Amino acid sequence: MTGSYARRYAHLVTMPTTVPAYGNEAAERLAPMADVTASDAALRRFLHGLPGVDAVGLQARAATLGTRSIKTTAKAYAIDLAISMIDLTTLEGADTPGKVRALCAKGVHPDPTDQTVPQVAAICVYPDMVATAKAALAGSGIHVASVATAFPAGRAALPVKLADTRDAVAAGADEIDMVIDRGAFLSGRYMSVFEEIKAVKEACRRADGTAAHLKVIFETGELQTYDNVRRVSWLAMLAGADFIKTSTGKVSVNATPPVTLLMLEAVRDFAAATGVQVGVKPAGGIRTTKDAIKYLVMVNETAGDAWMTPDWFRFGASSLLNDLLMQRQKLSTGRYSGPDYVTVD
Amino acid sequence: MSDARLSVLKTYKLFVGGKFPRSESGRVYEVTDSQGKWLANAPLASRKDARDAVVAARKAFGGWSGATAYNRGQVLYRVAEMLEGRREQFVAEVADAEGRSGKKSDTAKAAAQVDAAIDRWVWYAGWSDKIAQIAGSANPVAGPYFNLSTPEPTGVVAVLAPQESSFLGLVSVLAPVIVTGNTAVVVASEKSPLPALSLAEVLATSDVPGGVVNVLSGRTGELVGPLAAHQDVNAIDLAGAYGELHGELAVAAEKAAADNLKRVLRPAEVDWAAAPGTDRMLSFLETKTVWHPIGI
C-alpha cells in the first residue's frame, strides 16, 4: 500500500530536487530503499503492497485525456516536441547497413525541404548495426540506441545477455533497450528479474566510467494486468532503470495509452518517493500525430513539465515520423500533404 | 350461590421494545363489542408512548434488517404456528371485537378471519427470500460495470392498522412491513384493539426480536400526528385512516410526513379477505443500485 512506502520514505520526499536515474547521485538516493530489495520475500512484499490499479478507472482516465483538443500553436509545439522525442527504429531481420544509414540520415534531417524540423532523439537498431549507425550519426548529437539481452524474447542465459549488452556498448551505443525476463516475472521470481536488470546496468558501464543509459522493456502486452505493470515499473526503477519502456513492438499488444499513463504515474510517484527521475518510452503501434499528441497530453497532465523533454520521454516508432511531418506541412502550408511529400526509408 | 367460577380478567398492555408497559400516561379506555358491552380496558397510548415505540423500532432495525431473509421467513412462520395453537382465543377475541360477544354466526365469521390471518402469515413468511428476486434486477449497463439493484427495507414504518378488520386487516398490513426487514410501530384499531394487543403476546413468545413490532392502542387521531411528524420514522401506512371519518386525518398525516419525506401509503378501500399482491411489501422497500467496474 502507498501508506507504508510513503511513510517509510517520507524523509526523501522533502528532498529539494530530483536527480536523473543515470547520474551518480541516483544510487545514493536509492540506498534507503535497499531494505525492500534485500530479499525475494521483502521485494515481493513491497511490490504487492503497492496500491492496486483499477483497470476500468485507468482506461477511463486515459480515454478522457485522449479527448483533449490540441490545436494551432499547441499542435505545432506538440508536433516538434514529438519529433524530437522519437527513437526512430528499425528492428528487422532484413536490416542492412544501407537501410540503417538511410534511417540515420532521416533522423538528422527528417524533412529535407524544411530545415526547421528538429532531429529525432535516437536511432534504435540491433546491436550489430550500432557501429554503422554511430558512424552515420557522428557529430549530429543523435543517440544510438541498441536493443540487447536477446531481444525481443529475452530467452537466453544471463552471460549471453550481458555479452550482447557489452557488445552494443562497445560498438558505441548511447542507450541500451533491454528486455526483462517475463517468464521469471510472471512466475513470481522478482529477485531474479531485479538482479538481471542490475547486471545489465553494470554491463552498460564503459571503461571511462560513463555508462550507456538503460531502458528496460517490460513487454506489457505479455504481463496482462495493470497491477503487474505497476509492480514491474517499481521493480525496474529500484534496480536502476534510467527509462522504463512498454514494448518491443514484436508482440500483438504494444504501447497503449492506459499502460503508458500507469507508467507515467509510476515514475511520478517514484520521483516523489526517492528523488530519482526515470524516463518513459511507449513503443510499438504509435503511428499517428493524433496518437502522439494524446501521449504528450498524458505526460503533461500526469508527470508534468519535467518529463516534457526528449531526455525523459521517448516514442519508440518508425512510421510515426512521417505522419508528424505531413501534419507539420499541413500546419505550415494550410493544405493536406501526401505520402509522396515525405521520405520513405 | 353460583357454581360459575369468577373469571380472571385480563389486563391489556402496550407492546414496546419486546416489553409490555402500561401507557406512560397511565390512561386507559373502555373497549366494547359492537353492542356496547364492555370487554376490557385498553391502554390509551400517548405521544410519548409513540416516541418510545419509535426508539424501540429504530433500535431493532439493524438486527432485523441484517438478519438473513431465511431467518425472517422462519420467524414469521413461527408466528403462524403460535397463532394456530391459540386459534380459539383469537376467534373469541375477534368475534367479541367485531361482532356480538358469544353470537354463533359472528364466531364463524371470526374463525374465517383468524384462519385467513394465520394463512397470511404463512404466505408472507414465504416471501422473505423471494421478494428480492422479483424486485431486484441485474442491469445491463453500457460499460464495463457490474450493476445490481436490490430492494432494502426503508426502516421504521408507522402502521395505522385498519379500523374495521381488527385482526385479518392488522396482519395484512403488519406482515408485509416486517417480512422485508422493516420494523413497525402499529397503531391498533381504535375501537377493537384487543386482538392486536393479544397478537403482541404471541409475537413476544415467538421468535420476533423485541422492538421489531411495537403495538400501541388508543386514539388513532392522537397517535398519528406524532408518528407522521416523527423525523426518525421512514414511512407510514395510513390504512387505518380510511373512511370518511378519517379523511382529514390522512391529509394532515401526509402533510406532516412530508417534513422528512416519509414514504406514504395512502388509505384506500381494501378487501382484506382477498389475496394480497406484493404492493404492501414493495411500498416499504428502497431500491439500492451498486456499481462496480469489471476489469483485471
Next chain:
Amino acid sequence: MNAFEYAPAPESRAVVDIAPSYGLFIDGEFVDAADGKAFKTLSPASEEVLSEVAQAGAEDVDRAVKAARRAFEKWSALPGAERAKYLFRIARIIQERSRELAVLESLDNGKPIRESRDFDLPTVAAHFFYYAGWADKLDHAGYGADPRPLGVAGQVIPWNFPLLMLAWKVAPALACGNTVVLKPAETTPLSALFFADVCRQAGLPQGVVNIVTGDGSTGAELVAHPGIDKVAFTGSTEVGKAIARTVAGTRKKLTLELGGKAANIVFEDAPIDQAVEGIVTGIFFNQGHVCCAGSRLLVQESIQDELLEALKRRMSTLRVGDPLDKNTDIGAINSAEQLARITALAEAGEAEGAERWAPSCELPDTGYWFAPTLFTGVTQAHRVAREEIFGPVLSVLTFRTPAEAVEKANNTPYGLSAGIWTEKGSRILWMADRLRAGVVWANTFNKFDPASPFGGYKESGFGREGGRHGLEAYLDV
C-alpha cells in the same frame, strides 16, 4: 509557466441557431403566455442574454394540462409498438442533432462542452432508446398484465442537466402511455424548447408533450393543478417537501429526486490513482451541480496526507473556463444566485475553522465562476459537511475503521449516493450493504445508465428513475 500550453479550442457556436424569443409549447404549437410575460435566459459564462422566453402563468398551465388531457386518450390507446417508434424517432433525431444540442446546453447551462458532448447528449439519446423498447413490453415489466398509464404527468426539472433530466422524465412517461406537461428550470429553458422541435420533427401527436417555461411559480401552478395525475420532480429537498405537502390528500402519484450529501469513502488499500480520479469526478463533474455529487470525502486517517497531496496535485491540472472550449474541465456556475449560495457556504466553512484550499487558477472577469475548492479539517458538525452546496466544493473528513466510515456516511438526512474505494471485495459488499443510499458506486463514481435505477433514500426523495424500476412511477400500480 507550462511549456505545453493548450491553445484555445472553442467549439463553434454556429451550429446552434437560438431565436431571440420563444413561446410556450402547448398542443404542438409555440404560443405566447396569456399575459404576455417573458423572462431572459443568460449564458452564465458571459452573462450575455441568449433569448427571451415566455413565463407561463396559471392560465397557460391550465391550457397545457388540458391539451395533455385531450392527447392522453389517443396516445394511451396507441399500441405500445407505435409509441415505441415515436420514441425511437426522438432518440435518433437527438443523436443527429447532438452537436447542436450539446453546444446549446453548454451555452445555457455553463457546463463544459466535453461533458455536454460526451456525457449529457449520448445519455439523453440512450435514455429514449431504452424506454422506447419498453413501450410494447410493459406486460413483462412485473407490474401485472396490461398495466395502465396514470394520465397526465406534471414534470418539473432542474437546471443542472436540463436535457438529460427531461429525458429521464419524458421517456418513461411516454413509453407507459402518459402525456406530459414539463417545466424546465428557469435558468435553463432552451434545450427543452429545442426538444419541442425534436418532437415536431418526430411527428409526435399534438399535446403529448407540452413545455411550459417559467420560474418556481409556474412549477407550483403545475404541481397544484387538479388535472394532473402524476407529479415528478427533480430538484431541492426543500421544494420537494413543499410539493409533497401540495399533493397530500390527492390521488396524484408522486416521485421525487432531491438533494444529497454523498460520502465518497476511501480506504487505505484503495487503488489510489483511480480513487483520486473518482474523487475529482465525484465533486467537480458538472461544477459540482450534481445531486449525487461525492461532496464529502471520507478518507482513512492512515492515508490522509498522501491522498490529499495527490488530490491537490490533480486539482491543479483542472482547467476552469470557457464552457465551449473543448479542453475545459470546469465551466461556469449556473447562475448568480447559485454562485452566491456556494460563496456563502464556503465562507461559512472558513468561519467555522475548516481549512480552505484551491489551486491557483485564473477565473474569467465576466460570468459566474468558482474555483475548485477543498476544505480539510472538516468535522460532521460543520455546515460544509451537512448542507448540500451544489458546487465545486469538497469537504474532507477522516475515519479510522469501516464501521466509523459507515456511521459517518449515514449520518445525514440525505441518502442518494455513496462511494467506496478499496481493493477488498468483501469489504465493498459489507459497506454497500450498510450504506443507506440509493446508488452505491464501488471503485467508480458518478456513473449513470438508462438501465440502472437511480434515486434516493430518506430525504433524497422516493421513486426510481431508470431501468425497469423507472416504469413504476408512470404506471397505475
